[in-house]
Amino acid sequence: MKATENTSIDQLEFVKAHKKHHRFIRYARIFILILFLIFWEFAANCGIIDSFFFSSPSRVAKCFLSMVNEKSLFSHIGVTLFETVVSFLLVSLLSLAAATILWYSRKLSEILEPYLVVLNSLPKSALAPLLIVWLGTGINTIIVAGISVAIFGAVINLYTGFLQVDPEKLKLIYTLGGNRRDTFVKVVLPASIPTILSNMKVNIGLALVGVIIGEFLAARRGLGYLIIYGSQVFQLNMLITSILILCAIAMGLYLLIQQLEHFYKKKV
Amino acid sequence: MQSDILKIENLSFSYHNLNGETKAIKDLSFHVREGEFLAIVGPSGCGKSTILSLIAGLLKPVEGGITFYGKDGKQPGIGYMLQHDHLFEWRTIWQNVTLGLEIQHKLTAENKKKVEKMLADYGLSAFEDKKPSELSGGMKQRAALIRTMALEPEILLLDEPFSALDYQTRLTVSADIARIIRKAGKTVILITHDLSEAVSFADRVLILSKRPASVKAEFPIHLTLPDDSLLAARKAPEYSGYFNRIWEELSDESN
Numbered sequence: 001m002k003a004t005e006n007t008s009i010d011q012l013e014f015v016k017a018h019k020k021h022h023r024f025i026r027y028a029r030i031f032i033l034i035l036f037l038i039f040w041e042f043a044a045n046c047g048i049i050d051s052f053f054f055s056s057p058s059r060v061a062k063c064f065l066s067m068v069n070e071k072s073l074f075s076h077i078g079v080t081l082f083e084t085v086v087s088f089l090l091v092s093l094l095s096l097a098a099a100t101i102l103w104y105s106r107k108l109s110e111i112l113e114p115y116l117v118v119l120n121s122l123p124k125s126a127l128a129p130l131l132i133v134w135l136g137t138g139i140n141t142i143i144v145a146g147i148s149v150a151i152f153g154a155v156i157n158l159y160t161g162f163l164q165v166d167p168e169k170l171k172l173i174y175t176l177g178g179n180r181r182d183t184f185v186k187v188v189l190p191a192s193i194p195t196i197l198s199n200m201k202v203n204i205g206l207a208l209v210g211v212i213i214g215e216f217l218a219a220r221r222g223l224g225y226l227i228i229y230g231s232q233v234f235q236l237n238m239l240i241t242s243i244l245i246l247c248a249i250a251m252g253l254y255l256l257i258q259q260l261e262h263f264y265k266k267k268v
Numbered sequence: 269m270q271s272d273i274l275k276i277e278n279l280s281f282s283y284h285n286l287n288g289e290t291k292a293i294k295d296l297s298f299h300v301r302e303g304e305f306l307a308i309v310g311p312s313g314c315g316k317s318t319i320l321s322l323i324a325g326l327l328k329p330v331e332g333g334i335t336f337y338g339k340d341g342k343q344p345g346i347g348y349m350l351q352h353d354h355l356f357e358w359r360t361i362w363q364n365v366t367l368g369l370e371i372q373h374k375l376t377a378e379n380k381k382k383v384e385k386m387l388a389d390y391g392l393s394a395f396e397d398k399k400p401s402e403l404s405g406g407m408k409q410r411a412a413l414i415r416t417m418a419l420e421p422e423i424l425l426l427d428e429p430f431s432a433l434d435y436q437t438r439l440t441v442s443a444d445i446a447r448i449i450r451k452a453g454k455t456v457i458l459i460t461h462d463l464s465e466a467v468s469f470a471d472r473v474l475i476l477s478k479r480p481a482s483v484k485a486e487f488p489i490h491l492t493l494p495d496d497s498l499l500a501a502r503k504a505p506e507y508s509g510y511f512n513r514i515w516e517e518l519s520d521e522s523n
Contacts, residue, residue, distance in 0.1 A: 166354075168350060168351070168352060168354060169354050169356075171326070171350065172350060172354045173371065174326055175324060175326070175347075175348035175350070176367060176368035176371050176372070176415075176419065177368065177371055177372050177419070178371040182371050186356075186367065186370075186371065187356070190356065190358045190359075191356075191358070193358070268357060268358055268399070
C-alpha cells in the first residue's frame with residue numbers, strides 16, 4: 001500500500017511496526033550465522049575442536065580460493081548443477097504426464113496406488129548400486145538417481161492435488177457442453193498451478209539429493225565426488241567447503257522456484 | 269396458451285452406493301410451456317437438483333422420459349446456472365463469460381459482439397479485464413448469467429443461484445436477474461427453497477413431496493404489480509395469500 005496524505009497515523013504506525021519486525025528477523029538470521037562462524041573459528045584456533053577434522057572458516061575460505069585458482073571447482077559445480085537441473089526438469093515433466101494419465105483413468109490409478117506408495121517409501125539410495133550396474137558410471141546414472149528420488153512423491157502429490165478440485169467446477173464445464181478433456185484443460189490444470197509450483201520447490205531439493213547420492217557412487221566429477229574424494233584422502237577442508245557450496249546451491253535453486261511462484265501469484 | 273417446450277413423464281431416478289439404493293425421484297410428471305417461468309420448491313434434500321441434472325442430460329433417467337419440443341423439432345439449447353457463480357480466478361471476466369463459447373468452439377466475431385453487448389447492458393463493460401475477486405456478489409452473478417446466456421439457450425435451469433449471497437444482496441440481485449431473464453423471453457425452471465423468491469418471480473409454482481420426489485401441488489401465480497420497482501412483486505396484494513398457501517402445503521409435507 002502506498003502512503004498518501006489520507007493515510008492515518010495508526011496505519012503508518014502499523015506499517016512501521018511491520019517493517020521493523022521483518023528487519024529484526026533478517027538481522028537475527030545474519031547474526032546467528034556470524035556468531036556461529038566466529039565461534040567455529042575461535043574453537044578451532046584455541047584447540048577446543050581439532051581443526052584437522054572440523055576445519056575452520058578461515059581454512060574453508062583458503063581452500064575455496066585455492067580450488068578457484070585450480071579452476072576445477074567451477075567445473076565440479078557446473079556438473080552438479082547441470083545434472084540437478086536436468087533431473088528436476090525431467091521429474092517435473094514426467095510427474096505431470098503421469099498424474100494426468102492417472103487422473104484420466106480412475107481404474108489405472110487404483111491399480112497402481114500400492115506400487116506408487118511402495119516406490120515412494122523405498123529409500124532411493126538403495127537403488128543407486130543397481131543403477132550403476134544397469135547404466136554404468138556416468139551422467140545418465142546420476143540423472144536417473146536424481147529422478148528416482150523425486151518422481152514418485154511428485155506423482156502422488158500432483159494426482160492428489162488434481163483430485164481436490166471442486167467437483168462443482170467440473171460440473172460447470174459439463175453444463176457448458178464440455179467433455180472430460182475440457183474439464184482437465186480449463187479447470188483441473190489451471191486450478192492446480194499453485195500445487196504444481198509448490199511441488200517443484202520440493203522436487204528441486206530432492207533432485208539435488210539424488211544427484212549427490214549418484215555422484216558419491218558413480219562419478220569422477222561433481223560436488224558429490226569432491227565430498228567422497230575429500231573424505232578418502234582426509235582432505236576435510238575440501239569436504240566441508242564442498243558441503244557449504246552445496247548449501248548455497250540448494251538455497252539458490254529453492255529461491256529460484258520461489259521467485260517463479262511469486263511471479264505467478266502477482267500475475268493472478 | 270403457449271405450447272409445451274418440455275414434458276416430463278413418470279420420471280424415476282435412484283442413486284446407488286454399497287449401502288443400498290436411494291430413490292431420489294419417483295413417478296414425477298410435469299410440463300413446462302414455452303416462455304414460462306416455473307419455480308420448483310420442496311423440502312430440502314428431496315431431489316430438486318437431480319431433476320435439473322436430468323433435464324440438462326448430465327444424468328440419465330432410470331425410468332420415464334423427458335421430451336423436448338424445440339423449434340423445428342430440434343432439441344432446444346439448455347443453460348444451467350449452478351448454486352455458486354464458479355467464476356475462475358485465473359481468468360478475467362471476459363475470459364470467464366466467453367468460457368462456454370470457447371468450449372464449444374463458437375468464439376466467432378459475431379458471438380463476441382453479442383457478449384460485449386450483454387456486458388454493456390448489464391453494466392459490466394468496465395470490468396472486462398478485471399478478476400472475479402474484484403467484483404461484488406451481484407456483479408459476479410450477472411457475469412455468471414452472461415456466461416450461460418452467451419450460448420443462447422432456450423431453456424434456463426436455475427439451481428438456487430442466489431443461495432450463496434447474503435440476504436440484502438440476494439433480494440436485489442435475484443429480482444435483477446429475474447427481470448433480465450424475463451426480458452430475454454427465456455423459458456425458466458427455478459429451483460429454490462425461498463418461497464418469497466418462488467412467488468415473486470414465477471408464473472407457476474410446483475411443490476414437490478419429500479424424497480422420492482413427485483409433484484404434490486401446483487399453484488399458478490397471478491400478481492397485480494403496484495409499480496415496476498425491483499421488489500414490486502412482494503408488494504402485490506395477492507403475494508401473501510400465495511405465500512401462505514404454499515407455506516402450508518410445504519409444512520404439511522415436512523411433518
